[in-house]
Amino acid sequence: MPYASIVCVKQVPDTANITVEAMKEDGTVNRAALPAIFNPEDLHALETALSLRDEHGGTVTVVTMGPPKAAEVLRECLYRGADRAILLTDGRAAASDTLATSYILSRAVKTIGRYDFVFCGRQAIDGDTAQVGPQCAEKLGIPQVTYLEQVIDLCDGVVRIRRNVGHGWEIVEARLPVLLTVVETANQPRPPAARRVMRMKRAPIEQWDLDDIGADLSRCGLAGSPTKVHRIQAIVLTKEGHTEIPPTEEGARQMIHELVVDRTL
Amino acid sequence: MSAQDILVLAETNQEALADISLELLAGARQLAGGTGGQVVAVLLGPDGAKHADALSAADRILVIDDLQLAAFSPEPYLAVLESVVSSEGPRAVLIGSTTIGLDVAPALGARLDAPVLSGCQQIVVEGDTLKVTSAICGGKILADVEVKGSPAILLVLPGSFRPTEETGAAQVETLPSPVALKPGAVTFEELILPEAGDVDITQQDVLVAVGRGIQQEGNMEAAEELAHALGGELAASRPIVDQDWLPTTRQVGKSGMIVKPKFYLALGVSGAPEHQEGMSSSDLIIAVNTDPAAPIFEVAHYGVEMDLMDLVEPLTEAINARKGEA
Numbered sequence: 001m002p003y004a005s006i007v008c009v010k011q012v013p014d015t016a017n018i019t020v021e022a023m024k025e026d027g028t029v030n031r032a033a034l035p036a037i038f039n040p041e042d043l044h045a046l047e048t049a050l051s052l053r054d055e056h057g058g059t060v061t062v063v064t065m066g067p068p069k070a071a072e073v074l075r076e077c078l079y080r081g082a083d084r085a086i087l088l089t090d091g092r093a094a095a096s097d098t099l100a101t102s103y104i105l106s107r108a109v110k111t112i113g114r115y116d117f118v119f120c121g122r123q124a125i126d127g128d129t130a131q132v133g134p135q136c137a138e139k140l141g142i143p144q145v146t147y148l149e150q151v152i153d154l155c156d157g158v159v160r161i162r163r164n165v166g167h168g169w170e171i172v173e174a175r176l177p178v179l180l181t182v183v184e185t186a187n188q189p190r191p192p193a194a195r196r197v198m199r200m201k202r203a204p205i206e207q208w209d210l211d212d213i214g215a216d217l218s219r220c221g222l223a224g225s226p227t228k229v230h231r232i233q234a235i236v237l238t239k240e241g242h243t244e245i246p247p248t249e250e251g252a253r254q255m256i257h258e259l260v261v262d263r264t265l
Numbered sequence: 266m267s268a269q270d271i272l273v274l275a276e277t278n279q280e281a282l283a284d285i286s287l288e289l290l291a292g293a294r295q296l297a298g299g300t301g302g303q304v305v306a307v308l309l310g311p312d313g314a315k316h317a318d319a320l321s322a323a324d325r326i327l328v329i330d331d332l333q334l335a336a337f338s339p340e341p342y343l344a345v346l347e348s349v350v351s352s353e354g355p356r357a358v359l360i361g362s363t364t365i366g367l368d369v370a371p372a373l374g375a376r377l378d379a380p381v382l383s384g385c386q387q388i389v390v391e392g393d394t395l396k397v398t399s400a401i402c403g404g405k406i407l408a409d410v411e412v413k414g415s416p417a418i419l420l421v422l423p424g425s426f427r428p429t430e431e432t433g434a435a436q437v438e439t440l441p442s443p444v445a446l447k448p449g450a451v452t453f454e455e456l457i458l459p460e461a462g463d464v465d466i467t468q469q470d471v472l473v474a475v476g477r478g479i480q481q482e483g484n485m486e487a488a489e490e491l492a493h494a495l496g497g498e499l500a501a502s503r504p505i506v507d508q509d510w511l512p513t514t515r516q517v518g519k520s521g522m523i524v525k526p527k528f529y530l531a532l533g534v535s536g537a538p539e540h541q542e543g544m545s546s547s548d549l550i551i552a553v554n555t556d557p558a559a560p561i562f563e564v565a566h567y568g569v570e571m572d573l574m575d576l577v578e579p580l581t582e583a584i585n586a587r588k589g590e591a
Contacts (some may be wrong), residue, residue: 015402097380098371098374098381099374099375099378099380099381102375125402126401126402127383127401128383128384128400128401128402128538129371129381129383129384129401130367130371130383131370131371131374131381131383132371133371134368134371134372134375135371135372135374135375135381137372138371138372138375138376139375142450143339143340143449143450143451144339144368144372144451145451146367146368147364160454162457164520165364166363166364166519166520166521166523168456168457168458169456169457170453170454170455170456170457171453171454171455171456171457172451172452172453172454173451173452173454174450174451174452175450175451178450178451183520185507185520226378226379226380226412226413226414227380227381227382227410227412249579251569253583255551255567255569
């Protein structure tokens with residue numbers, strides 16, 4: 001039986017080497033200062049959807065919200081095997097927090113129409129909130145399962161899933177439609193296929209704005225966002241009793257001595 | 266109940282009250298001091314009442330006794346919390362940034378149209394505003410966020426508040442679920458725990474944890490020698506396990522093990538919040554890292570800014586020499 005999947009993806013600044021200079025006053029990232037990449041866990045969400053389609057048939061539609069440049073990640077999805085890609089771009093959606101973003105994405109999913117699965121990465125590396133997936137499920141009125149690591153079985157509208165809960169794994173079953181958030185240990189994303197790259201590199205990408213998805217503007221952007229970032233700062237060392245040890249033999253000896261005196265060793 | 270109250274979701278795991286619950290309670294007491302409201306702890310499940318003593322520093326404890334809440338399942342939890350938060354109408358809801366908390370809080374916020382803040386480390390009340398410091402970008406950036414709406418749902422990072430020994434005379438109210446609960450569309454089937462056979466790092470007094478800074482697989486042996494010299498075992502942050510240099514059973518952090526040794530030596534571990542979540546309650550933390558801005562230094566009691574390989578061998582030798590003297 002074929003299944004229709006929708007994957008929400010995001011283009012994010014590569015925060016691996018981020019500094020405070022790369023942040024703007026309003027708490028958003030100055031995208032110009034950092035290379036833009038495919039949010040890592042979203043690639044695993046895409047791979048989960050693609051392998052389900054390979055096994056059971058169906059379609060994979062990807063959607064992203066962002067500036068026009070975010071179409072880059074959509075094209076990458078097409079190269080890797082997605083069937084359809086939709087860019088949701090609208091200046092009125094700028095400065096959306098997680099609630100506004102999940103509202104907008106849920107409107108986009110509803111506009112796409114019929115679906116069995118919505119996949120998201122567990123979290124985006126820029127905000128680390130892990131909120132948008134679960135909130136999107138709420139706005140759609142469908143159940144959610146987070147931390148998906150493996151789809152064990154899928155039949156008769158019930159999916160059996162292994163989720164990583166930190167101290168172990170849980171096996172859960174969910175009725176479709178369901179929203180799943182995927183962790184990076186789930187799979188090895190397939191690389192872009194050369195022939196698809198040649199075929200898709202100029203393929204048009206559907207572009208929607210907030211009117212196309214019938215969004216209530218009071219729930220989007222700044223107006224729909226109850227959290228406001230006030231100030232951004234780089235991490236500072238605040239731990240009480242923090243001691244710096246000089247990187248010398250004497251320093252190491254002193255540290256061992258203190259540990260012995262404190263009966264740690 | 267008042268619009269200035271602070272609600273705490275007390276979390277239990279495998280029958281015991283989770284450490285985060287007492288940290289949240291301590292945080293809630295501070296906040297309630299600022300708002301002038303009460304602290305209300307919420308315990309879910311038929312066994313909830315047995316944890317009430319440990320939470321007596323709250324003003325009120327609500328125990329929701331329903332069999333559907335015996336094990337965590339997002340839908341019944343959400344239904345109850347939605348109802349409790351709506352009827353209590355608190356100023357803020359404190360939820361631990363744990364597997365369960367991260368499952369529940371965002372969806373609860375979406376249902377109540379309430380702001381949700383992740384990674385909260387500090388929370389201060391200023392008039393009608395909550396000023397929250399939250400960690401983003403793997404803990405490298407702190408964002409100061411102002412929240413005006415009530416209730417604000419705050420996902421608090423473990424280790425942000427120090428539990429107090431304080432006790433009180435909380436009034437315990439055991440109630441049936443305010444909403445009829447039935448199994449949801451998601452059903453829990455089974456819990457699988459990691460393979461036995463390897464050492465259990467959660468039981469060690471001394472852990473030497475290696476991170477990306479170890480650079481080469483060949484360096485792992487020297488780190489393990491140091492761990493053994495210290496009478497402990499080798500652990501690791503996620504990148505090391507992802508590269509298959511150590512088994513998953515050795516991984517410290519949110520997606521690995523939560524450890525609390527007497528001594529945690531972090532070698533070349535940057536210390537993202539996910540890692541800190543697994544080790545920040547260790548009694549003594551020493552961090553060695555070449556990057557002075559590494560977030561691990563934030564939780565470390567001692568910090569050394571140097572290449573770990575310059576330290577490992579001399580330290581092993583020094584410890585062995587010291588043992589020889591004794």
